[in-house]
Amino acid sequence: MIKLSPVAQKFILHWGEMGTRWGVNRTVAQIHALLFISEKPLAAEDIADALSVARSNVSTSLKELQGWGIVKVVHALGDRRDHFESMKDPWEMFQVILHERKRREIDPTLAILGECVMEAEKSGAVDAELRKRLAAFKDFFETMNTCYEQMRKLPTPALIKFVKAGAKVRKVLGLAG
Numbered sequence: 001m002i003k004l005s006p007v008a009q010k011f012i013l014h015w016g017e018m019g020t021r022w023g024v025n026r027t028v029a030q031i032h033a034l035l036f037i038s039e040k041p042l043a044a045e046d047i048a049d050a051l052s053v054a055r056s057n058v059s060t061s062l063k064e065l066q067g068w069g070i071v072k073v074v075h076a077l078g079d080r081r082d083h084f085e086s087m088k089d090p091w092e093m094f095q096v097i098l099h100e101r102k103r104r105e106i107d108p109t110l111a112i113l114g115e116c117v118m119e120a121e122k123s124g125a126v127d128a129e130l131r132k133r134l135a136a137f138k139d140f141f142e143t144m145n146t147c148y149e150q151m152r153k154l155p156t157p158a159l160i161k162f163v164k165a166g167a168k169v170r171k172v173l174g175l176a177g
Contacts, residue, residue: 002050008037012051027053028061032070032086036093041074041083069096091156099152106145113138 012033019029030051048058065071070093073082087093117138120131
């Protein structure tokens with residue numbers, strides 16, 4: 001049985017709450033938090049015991065986390081059960097999550113915006129204002145998508161340097177601190 005320290009419990013509970021704010025099931029987020037802080041891969045039964053959740057809920061949640069690409073199955077010598085571990089590098093993990101969210105949310109939105117702009121263009125003057133607003137929205141999404149794709153190609157150390165250079169970038173751009 002896994003004994004969670006008060007600090008571990010606090011983090012797991014908070015990560016579950018944050019997950020709900022991000023549209024992720026609380027149990028899924030709590031399981032992710034447990035695997036993230038765990039020193040070794042855990043079997044589903046151990047996860048269920050540690051978090052006091054149903055084994056079936058753990059199984060479903062683990063499949064979702066695997067679908068996101070942030071948890072994987074590993075095997076332990078002498079144990080036929082599957083064990084699970086989370087990515088440990090926060091930078092790598094958030095890049096994987098961002099990419100998956102882009103694929104699930106931004107890509108379909110861009111496709112629909114493109115269709116809507118084309119349909120509004122066909123309707124002529126009737127939807128001129130609508131076309132203008134949709135085109136501006138589409139342009140915004142395309143610009144942010146391009147920015148994301150460029151950032152995604154950066155090696156992690158370069159990305160960290162870029163993110164931490166915020167004040168320097170503001171200065172180069174002539175903006176007040």
